[in-house]
Amino acid sequence: MLVKGGEKMKLKVSVFEYLNQKVMYIQDVNYYFGIRDNFDIKLGDYELSEEEVLNIAKENDPEEYEIFINTSIEERINKINTYSIDDIKEQSSYGQFTLCLHPSRKCNLNCKYCFRESKYLGDEQLTFEVAKDAIDFLVDIYAPCASKYVVDLSGSGEPLLHIDLVKQIVDYCKQKRNEICKNIEVMFCTNLTLLTPEIVEYLDNEPSIILGTSIDGDQITNDNNRVYANGKGTYADIVKGLKMFKNKKLGLAVTITPLNQDVDLIYDYLYRLPNVDCVSMKFIRNFDGSKYDFDNFDISYLFSRYINLCKNIIKELCGGNFDYFEKLFKGGDYFGGIIYNNIVKSTYKIYRCDAGKSRITVDNKGDIFACSVMYGNECFKIGNIYTGIKEELQEKFEVVSVENEFLCKTCEINLNCGGECYANAYLKNSNIFSPIKKMCDLKVKLNRLCMTFLTLLRIVYQQSFIELVDYAFRVSGFESTRQDIWAIMTYLKLKGIQTNYDDILNKLNNYSNQIIGIIECIDEFLGKANLYKIDSISELLNMKSSLIMIKQTNNSLLQYEYYILKYKDYGKPIFQGMTILSDLCSDLELSQMVTDFDCFAIV
Secondary structure, three states: OOEEOOEEOEEEEEEEEEOOEEEEEEHHHOEEEEEOOOOOOOOEEEEEEHHHHHHHHHHHOHHHHHHHHHOOHHHHHHOOOOOOHHHHHHOOHHHEEEEEEOOOOOOOEOOOOOOOOOOOOOOOOOOHHHHHHHHHHHHHHHOOOOOEEEEEOOOOOOHHHHHHHHHHHHHHHHHHHHHHOOOEEEEEEOOOOOOOHHHHHHHHOOOOEEEEEEOOOOHHHHHOOOEEOOOOEOHHHHHHHHHOOOOOOEEEEEEEEOOEOOHHHHHHHHOOOOOEEEEEEEEOOOOOOOOOOHHHOOHHHHHHHHHHHHHHHHHHHHOOOHHHHHHHHOOOOHHHHHHHHHHOOOOOOOOOOOEOOOEEEEOOOOEEEOOOOOOOOHHHEEEEOOOEEOHHHHOHHHHOOOOOOHHHHOOOOHHHHOOOOHHHHHHHHOOOOOOOHHHHHHHHHHHHHHHHHHHHHHHHOHHHHHHHHHHHHHHOOOOOOOHHHHHHHHHHHHOOOOOOHHHHHHHHOOOOOHHHHHHHHHHHHHOOOOEEEEOOHHHHHOOOOOEEEEEEOOOOOOOEEEEEEEEEOOOEEEEEEEOOOOOEOOOEOHHHOOOOOOEEEEO
16 A cells, blocks of 8 residues: 555546547556546546555456556556666666767758758768777777667768768677677668669668668658758659668658648558658757747647547558558657557656667767767767766766656656657757657647557457557567577687677578577587586586576567576686676676576587
8 A cells, every 4th residue: 555654645647538538547657547438537637546546447447457456556656766877777778778970971962951050060070990989988888788789870961971981880890799799780861862783782781780761751741851952852762762672671760840740641651662661750859940940830730640640550450450550660750659658558767768878979089979969069978988978977867857857747747758858958948957848748648649549449459459569569679689699609609619690690590499590500610519408506507518598488578588607717607698678697606596497508
């Protein structure tokens, strides 16, 4: 029972209705459930006891009630904490850390709303030497705990203007990941207008590169904004570029502006284009008084288009077309992100994003900035790769959270939202602490719409909802290095054998059974590998040899966990392991492992 100051604590509750579905939302614990049409409760805000909330949930949504009581309110509230930077490094989203580099400051386009001419950005060219040192800093010094790294080359210009530098960075990332036995992906957004057959051949056949392109909708919508220096539209060349890829699909990045608010029509059009992996629609960052200024959005109209988008998603899901929603959900779309946060209800966002924590940006001098959008702005500078992070500069990106920003504290969706974008707050208010009211109003409306959308799916279209939840949890595991690859590479490294990440990945993809795949890989390098059933740690230690341990899990996302047993310092046993949604475990002593291990070992 929740108690505060000797009295039972009241919970803040909102009851609202969208799409003919009534929803109760418990603000304090980031939870909601559906309300039956005939249940006697009026729309509005309430303060209810834990017992009252549970009784309402039990009567209206028994399925959610069972989930609700299995994670107590006390547990949910206690999970809401402000983390230190060390905590963030150990518990970063999906164990992924990102380094942003700007290989080019120039661009062959002249998009009408572009921020590229910002006074902060400068003109000096990034060199390979600095890029290499930045990657080393990220992997070896800043975040050696990460289970995966991403090097983002999107920057403020067109990366293909410096394709040779891009290739150098990709090659070094491949070299580095083979050294550390963990995945390093390179991603960037290109406008596709500079493609040649040679460039396409390279990009299409390099598995470590993830590609995206910017496009704002159909030809008329796109060509009103995204143009060459001579004013000619880019749509035809973008679509031509998409069609040139044979092996790779690209993500589409859409900038929603006050001049193109029809998100339902934009998405419905774009998801059908050739070679599209996902679509991400995000709001413009302009706060300059121009026609593209965020303040010029018609929130009521924009919201009506999102209602239409929800209706389209339901229609397609119920018709068996899961691909329609998958491309929105997978792409880091603004509304797709809200849906994800509401599906994974135990997720609490006390920060808007990972800038300055599990994401850093490095310029041509090695200076480190928290946000790639504010690259060059001294307010966002937190250190240098050659001298290290300055804690007093980084600290402000730790303390800016929904727990200490007054307007966020009292907001009904603070734990789903995480607060205002640092860059937006600065551009609008010259203060990273300050939320933007119009943006806040929009996010509250979209969050409520999302709750209603998911409740409607769960109640009326149950099978579609089950598939959606299953997909959400599958997506959540995409951001870590594959454990089986890590285990093979680490084990072979102990044996003095340097392997290639792509080679191991390709070999494992030939086997539907992970264990057989691992055995076959080990066979290829070391000869016959054997599989043993291990019932206890003591039995394991009697083998006195380095080995791969495989433990079955109850995790629906992960069938097996992998550990490496090695010996050092005169036969002292040391364990290493990689677990999902966590960091790479450092050396673990025998005392830190359970007595009854119940696993298999490959030697």
